[in-house]
Amino acid sequence: MNSLPVIVVGAGPVGLTSALALRAQGLPVVVLEAASAGRLRPGSRAIFYHRQTMQLWEDIRAGLGWEIANAGLVWSTKRTFWGETQVYERTYPFPPPGVMPASTNLGQVDAEKILFRHCTEAGVQFAWDQEVTDAKTSPEGVIVKTSSGKEWHSKYLVGTDGGRSVVRKQVGIELEGPRIEDAFVIVDVAEDVDDPIRPERLYYYEHPAVEKRNVLLVPFRNGIRADIQLRRGDDPKHFSDPEGVKRWLVRVLPEKYGDRVTWVSTYQFLQVVAKSFTDEHRRVVLAGEAAHLFAPFGARGLNSGVPDAIAAATGITQALNAANPQQAAAAIQEAADRRRDAALYNRNASNLALEHMRAHDWRTRLKRKASVMIAKYGSRAGSYLDSAPFGPRAAARQASDGIY
Ligand SMILES: Cc1cc2nc3c(=O)[nH]c(=O)nc-3n(C[C@H](O)[C@H](O)[C@H](O)COP(=O)(O)OP(=O)(O)OC[C@H]3O[C@@H](n4cnc5c(N)ncnc54)[C@H](O)[C@@H]3O)c2cc1C
Structure with a gap:
């Protein structure tokens, strides 16, 4: 059987982004998706997309980042209250024409519709009703079996099949981290x-x-x-x-x-990160919720799945063009390690946000109370109360390439 250069498993937002990033590198892409064509995804998940995410979408597909930015609602005022008392308010100026907004707010279902249309226009091939049940890697590549009885061969695979990832389990990678008790x-x-x-x-x-x-x-x-x-x-x-x-x-x-x-x-949110974002043969790269699950405060799920997807596509392109197997493996390992570092940073940031909201530690309770008392005298305490439920905004430079 002919081996495809790369398969993407899962047509969620991270799988769709992976497919577009691979097409941007000039590679043919097949996406295997368990659901049927034209499915309507139930549920409501991401709504908040950072500028960085829109910019990355724009980089891999001209017009995509702007389309999502414009489809979303851009709000510019945020206010925080302690009980009935307002402790913080800030209104940002709207960005001048041609400058991406700092964020946009759009239901994930609508963002996925836009991503999917761009995928079809970019020539991504979709294979629906292909629930992956088995994935085996070897030094030569990946063999995937689906519930329809089909077998797929590829040199590389991007695992974007979500939190219950069969790909991750099949290649023997565990998630590590706790479930948060609070609901x-x-x-x-x-x-x-x-x-x-x-x-x-x-x-x-x-x-x-x-x-x-x-x-x-x-x-x-x-x-x-x-x-x-x-x-x-x-x-x-x-x-x-x-x-x-x-x-x-x-x-x-x-x-x-x-x-x-x-x-x-x-x-009840999980705060988990995969032990490794690649398999022992460096043929599979995990991205998005297949690789990490965080509480949504700070919006680090999809927003970090997009750079995962792009790192996976870049690593796979380098591996396909590598001079020898060692160089190819190193390219995959580098992409996987870089995004795992970013995921660990994001989990830590999300943990900080959760601890601030739950205030189980007496020091957090004290800091919150003290901030409320002094918020009326200056904006720093108010700013802390406003931003702490979402964790630190910036990425740690040492934790990733500045992209989180
Ligand atoms: C309440 C809530 C709010 C959130 N808000 C935000 C936010 O504002 N901003 C943000 O950045 N993130 C947010 N998130 C996180 C965001 O929703 C996820 O990070 C995102 O959906 C992950 O996308 P994904 O493509 O990795 O996985 P998924 O969206 O889960 O997609 C996985 C895909 O794989 C398919 N699949 C699964 N198993 C198989 C299989 N065996 N074979 C083939 N296909 C398979 C599925 O059908 C699906 O299409 C939020 C999450 C929640 C729960």
Whole structure:
């Protein structure tokens, strides 16, 4: 059987980005996807994309980054409250024409539709109903079997089949890290386009209307995400069944949104990173949630999956053009190690955000309380209260190439 240069497993946002990055390198690409063509992905996941992500999309496919930037909602004001008291507010100027916004907010389903269209226009081949059940690597390449009974051979494979990655398990790579005990209920509502709320991100510590639970409200194109942090001992069902959602939602948003719910999920987040992002033969590169899962505060999931995908494509291109097998293996290892370092940094940043929100440590509680007391005298304490639930913004230079 003829061996393809590279296969991508999984047509989620990271798989689609991998395929585009490989096409940008001039390689033919086949994406194997378990779902059927034209599937509508259930659920609501990413909404917040950093400028870095849009810029990377633009780099691999002219017009793509801008299309997603413009499709999303760009809000410029963020406010933070402690109970009823506002402790921080900042409004950013809108970027001048031709400058990417610092972020854009768009439902993941809509971002994926745009990515998919660009893939088809760029000549990416899709094989639907191809659930990978088996993947074996050797010094020569990869053999993949799918539930349809087909066998696929390739020199390299990008594993982007999500958090339950069969590819990762098949090549014997484990995820390491804890599950966070605290539960969050995340609700999306449809915006009322005739009478929308002000497009601003609001974070409430100890929201007085919901018995002092923390609440995050983030507007995105045609919707609003409302996120409530449950207390230990709370029954998640009480906050996530239809009546329960309505009960708390109408206390943190205008009443009409109680009848505009489009999606509800309860999460206990994993903070895990794969032991290695490549297999023993340096033929598979893991990217996105196949390689790492973080709590979404700070939006480090998809935003870090995109540079993973591009690093995988660059490493594979170098390996295919390498002068000898050692050089090829080194190119794959370098890409895998660089992105694993970035994932460890991101997990740490996400852990900091979670600890700040959960405040299980007395030092965190003290720092938060002290910041509230002095926030009215200067913006630094307020800025800390505003940004800490999302973790540090910048990447550690030593942890990656400055891209996280
Ligand atoms: C509530 C929530 C909010 C979030 N918000 C943000 C945010 O604002 N910003 C951000 O950057 N990230 C966010 N994330 C994270 C983001 O959603 C993920 O990082 C992203 O979906 C990962 O994409 P992926 O392509 O790696 O995996 P997935 O999206 O899971 O895609 C995997 C694909 O592989 C396919 N597949 C699975 N198994 C197989 C198989 N065996 N064979 C073939 N195909 C297979 C699946 O059908 C799917 O198409 C959020 C996550 C959650 C839960």
